[in-house]
Amino acid sequence: MISQLSWKIGGQQGEGVESTDRIFSTALNRLGYYLYGYRHFSSRIKGGHTNNKIRISTQQIRSIADDLDILVAFDQESIDLNAHELRPGGVVVADTKFNPVVPEDADIRLFAVPITAIAEELGTSLMKNMVASGASWALLGLPLDVFNRAVEEEFGRKGAAVVEKNLEAVKRGSDYVLELAGGPLDEFKLNPADGKQKLFMIGNDAIGLGAVAAGCRLMSAYPITPASEIMEYLIKKLPKFGGTVVQTEDEIAAVTMAIGANYAGVRTMTASAGPGLSLMMEAIGLAGMTETPVVIVDTQRGGPSTGLPTKQEQSDINAMIHGTHGEIPKIVLAPSSIEECFYDTVEAFNLSEQYQVPVIVVTDLQLSLGKQSCEPLDYSRVVIDRGNLVSNVPEQEEKNLFKRYEFTDSGISPRVLPGEKNGIHHVTGVEHDESGRPSESAENRKKMMDKRLGKLNHVKVTNPILVDAPYEKPDLLIIGMGSTGGTIDQARELLENDGTTTNHVTVRLLHPFPTDAIKPYIDQARQVIVVENNATAQLANLIKLNVGGREKISSVLKYDGNPFLPSIIYNECRNVYVDSKELV
Structure with a gap:
């Protein structure tokens, strides 16, 4: 049995990839597994390749995996684009409708299942996602009743007849693939999970929940990827507490409304991405000049201009700190986990009122939209301080x-x-x-x-930096922010296996920069590597500006729209070596 597994589903947007992933991961969460997901999608409503990848583990994880065990493919494009991730012995579950073909030179097993045909027999091709889900779930040998409960919750509002049809689709997909494979695959059988309750949410939902807990009762915002889910979450939740969400005509109206409401005494926030943050800059200066509290969430994405609205990047650092004309005080917080998204949002409202300044909470697309397991939140930690x-x-x-x-x-x-x-x-x-x-x-x-x-x-x-520093004088100090933390830790395990000692610092306070807190760790390290998703080393330059150490700081940059994988960080860190532990 294995302790972790990686699963991916791919297809065209609008044909059920998202709902398949949602039900599959919900069922795994109910069993008590830790999950970490990443959603690759196009900036269009329907059409264009999309895939959702989930890493499943019996222990806490905070990164996607380099490789892949099972790929569920709704079209040949999904195989062509993603098969290279499959490890030797990996499996493709594909629809016979498109005559699936896997690379000839790859050690991959193909299970061709009449996914669409089975769904059409049951009344509609829309149920092909449930056929596919049942097939991949069956290969893991996990209890079907848990999966069926997740299906009932997903479709219960549509009536008993719809639920029964979907449950039948799951069963038929399961039965068909088990006949092909001769039963569940032993090499994919997961060790039992701990069965303990875990939250499973995206960072945007955690930010929304943190805002409610902090006493926020108004959100003014304009929809934009990848921030819109904060707005959607609060649309459902705030009315239950006497609050509301106002969709404004643009981001300028959103931030000025938030400033006005805060001046009137209502804890109010807004949220956007890079393009919206640009539009807000003059008003952020107004909040600084009038010393009016306001909380702004920036969910970073690929820029500039429209850029890559559905892809990963961390390129707004300079804009958040230096974007306003003139000089005002502001605080920029950068949570690095689902839990921190919740607690930092609460703290952002307190800091904003304590110091009467704008506070920007900055995430990135992976942290904003990547669905992850987290431990139950401690609401006793929530304290409201109005300064x-x-x-x-x-x-x-x-x-x-x-x-x-x-x-x-x-x-x-x-x-x-x-x-x-x-x-x-x-x-x-x-x-x-x-x-x-x-x-x-x-x-x-x-x-x-x-x-x-x-x-x-x-x-x-609270915790301007997170530190994991087991060594007094490490070979490498690896520094990151936002969603890179878990990926860095996994890369460190590979480096440790090579005999390279590493410490890790995650920067959580970007401004004012925590110079005194981070400087000792930079001084102690032989070499410093800063990992970030941008092309101009904005975090590294911020460190050099405030701490120094230019001669020992190197950068690992990724700006192709995809998040880091552990192997990328590992290989780049290895590149700084000359012989054994001799660093350039």
């Missing part, structure tokens, strides 16, 4: 305005909500004095700039 929000304001002397932008030792001025007695003040995007009145005084300007920017000197964030 220096004051009420019962004493009457001002001589009817003076409230000093909303008062100079304080901490740099954090008192904040009042509109309508608070004795709290009247000006709010303007031009430079202003302590009560908000416009001011062009040179002395005031410098003091206000120092006050606003000085807030970043006191920012305290």
Whole structure:
């Protein structure tokens, strides 16, 4: 028996690939397996090749696998594009409708199943996804009743007759492939899972859940890949808590509405991707100048312009930190797991109000849309801190305005909500004095700039970096952010087998940069490799700017739209060697 397995389904968009993956993985989750998925899809509603790959394990995993055990193919293109991933002895389950052919020189077994024909016999070709699911599930030798329950949940709302038809489709697919194979394949039998309850969600859902837990009651946003699922999640959830989602006409309206709602006292967020973030920049500057809290989620994708809207990239780092004109304080958080997407969203709302600044939560497409297992969340960790929000304001002397932008030792001025007695003040995007009145005084300007920017000197964030550093002086320190963390860890296992000692740092706070936290690990390492999905080494350059160490920092870059695989990181790290443990 084996402890992990990799499964993929491929076909044309719109023919059931997504629902097949969803039911298959839901059933595995119910059994207690750990899962990590990646969805490759085109930027169109229907048509174009798509595939979903799932790694299944009895232990926690945070990356997709290099190889593949089972490929379910709805068309020949799926075989042509994905067969190279199949390991020796791998299996293709394919529809006889297109006369499937596998590479002659490959050690691959083909099980041709009349997937479409069986579905049509049951009334509609739409059920071919269930035939295919039943066939691949049967090869694993897993209990069919668990899979059937997942099918019942998926189609229950459509009535008993539809459920029965789909269950019959699953059974026929299962029976057919078992007859071909002579029973479940012993080499694909998984060790039993622990059976414990696990959450199984995408990062966008975790962000949405974190927003609800943080007290967010309004989201203003414009749909865009890969951020739209946050909006869709909150459309369903916020009304249950007295909140709502407003779809605006564009991203400019979305962020300005969020700023206005936060000024009024409602915790509000918006979410977008790179193109939308560009449109928001002027308004983010307004939030910085008026010291109005606002939370913005940026789900990075391939750019520039429309670029690769459905593909992986991490190329918005410079834009998030330096994109606004002028200089304002902001905080940029980069979660690296499903759990962190939840907890960091809660923290983002608190930080935004504590420091009265814009907070950007940055993910990437793989983390946003890749469905992963995670342990049950600890809601006792959720604490709401609204910062220096004051009420019962004493009457001002001589009817003076409230000093909303008062100079304080901490740099954090008192904040009042509109309508608070004795709290009247000006709010303007031009430079202003302590009560908000416009001011062009040179002395005031410098003091206000120092006050606003000085807030970043006191920012305290939970775990600005994540560290796995078993060695005092490692051969390699590998640094990454976002979804690369689990892939780096798997590559490290391969490096350790070669006798290469490695430490790993994940940067979770991009701005203000955690220089003091990361510098000791860079100083200790013989060589530093920064892994990131962009062409210009934005994270590496950020490290060089804030920490130094240019002479020992190398980059591993990938910007073809695909996420890193462990073997890619491993091979690139090996390239820095000259003989045994002698690094260039």
